[in-house]
Amino acid sequence: MNLRLLRYFVSTVDAGSATRAAGSLHVTQPVLSRQLRQLEQDLSLTLFERQGHRLTLTPAGSQFLPLARALLRQADEVERAAASIASGRLDQLHLAVPATTLSDVVAPFLATLRPDDPVPIVRQVDPRGADAALRSGADLAIVARPPSPAQASQALAVLPIWAQIPAEDVWAGRKSVDVSELLERALLLLTEDFRPRQLLDEAVAAAGLSYHQPVECTNAQVAQALAAAGRGVAVVSDDPRFGLVPVGLTGPAGAVRIHLYAAWDPQHHAAPTLADLADRLARFCVDRYGDSVRPG
Template identity: 50%
Template sequence: MELRTLRYFVAVAEAESVSAAAERISITQPALSRQMRELERELKVVLFDRRTGRLRLSAAGRQFLDHARDVLHSADVAVGAAETISAGRLVRVTIAAPSTTLTDVVAPFIATFGPGDPLPSVVETDGPKALETLYQGTDLALVTHAPPAQWRSLAVAVFPMFAYVPPDHPKAAHRVLDLPELLADRLILLDHSFRPRLVLQEALTARGLMPRDVVECGNAQVAQALAAAGRGVAVVSDDPRFGLVGVPLTAGGAPLGIRLFAAWDPAHHAAGLLADMARRLQDHCVARYGTGVLP
């Protein structure tokens, strides 16, 4: 069954006349009548009641009309989607990122979207697994490691590592904290599945330093909550919460931070749009976190 035949059927049903429908869709009346009879033979259903002078749908024809309209509507939607794809546009965009990045970076960025932007959805995933989702339908992945060359990527930000303390803590007045100064306190650290912990551990190991008192935590917000409760100094890279003061960390005087990369498939039909979105995210991060955070 061809879509064209279904369109002919709907036209005849709405006009209640083969001649009127034929004129509307620019086909001869005999040809249209032949198409309708062939459709009935194919479906093995009588669609029209021809017993009176006026062409009317049979009971079966009335039921089939709704299905025919649904099929034609779905076909029109599919054609529209194909036109959008061929033009390199996106109706929807899926962004994958770690939980902290989704909360502190992606959500505020999505809040800047306008009516002309694709409808966003997000996928929460940890670390390098975000890149794997590019094989599974994700359009844009945010990761804290430089992606392999098979992906197109852009460094969108470098987020400082902070020591979070209550306002009355002695270290709250520091402009920065170098690693040896940090180790004088009990540290509230994320576990080793989190990039901030790995960055801190690499910097400590490179300088032969070892924390003496550590509380491990599996959530950055809970780490800050523990710091607010006076249980130690939380070392994370996310935005401040619970009234805490964030003191930037340095390692040998150099800022300690986490790079964030946006990655996408260069063969994606909307690769140009995704590149523009990555640059918009970069601008958003600069505006939100300051011009000094980019590499």
């Protein structure tokens, strides 16, 4: 289908007359009339009723008009995308992010974006990891496992996993507790599909220990709210909320911590832009949490 003819058709409708449309399109009225008739012939539709120089949409023309507008908008988007790819520019940034880092790390970073940065579109990271997230359309994936060597990547931060307690708790003021001590308390844990829970499970297993009926939560803030209500110790990587006090966790291998990485396709047309955003996010983490979170 000839997009130029579609533009003539839509411009004629918007202008209200062939004379005004011809002027805005910088063609003569006879040329515009021939082009509109050519479109009707191509579509096998009568789009206009003609009364002298006056054109009125037929019922078929009225039905076809929104379809023509939609097709032209899509064509414009394709042209913009092609220009963006050709220039190495990224207009929209599709981010895949774990739920446990979105509210405290990624969302605050997005608030620092500059006017010339791409517009972020955020969705939850694919649980199968960076490769799956990038294959499903993400430009940049934030993950808690080392990405595949086939991907370009950058280590972002090493964040503690906390035992969070009310300020009046007996552990308040301590820098850390061992997992053996932790298991003596009522626990509020994330479900097993969350990376902080997986790392805690590994530390507990390495210590040869096991849980005793923990309460499982599908949201870190729910676990924190329950901890604030005195229902147990919330084990999360999120920043403290509801007046809770964070205490570090240690296991047989040392501090229990979560590693964050950014990953992207090295062949991405805007790979330098993605690398710059990853570097800025890494520096943001250090600015926000201190030098202790800098990857070694």
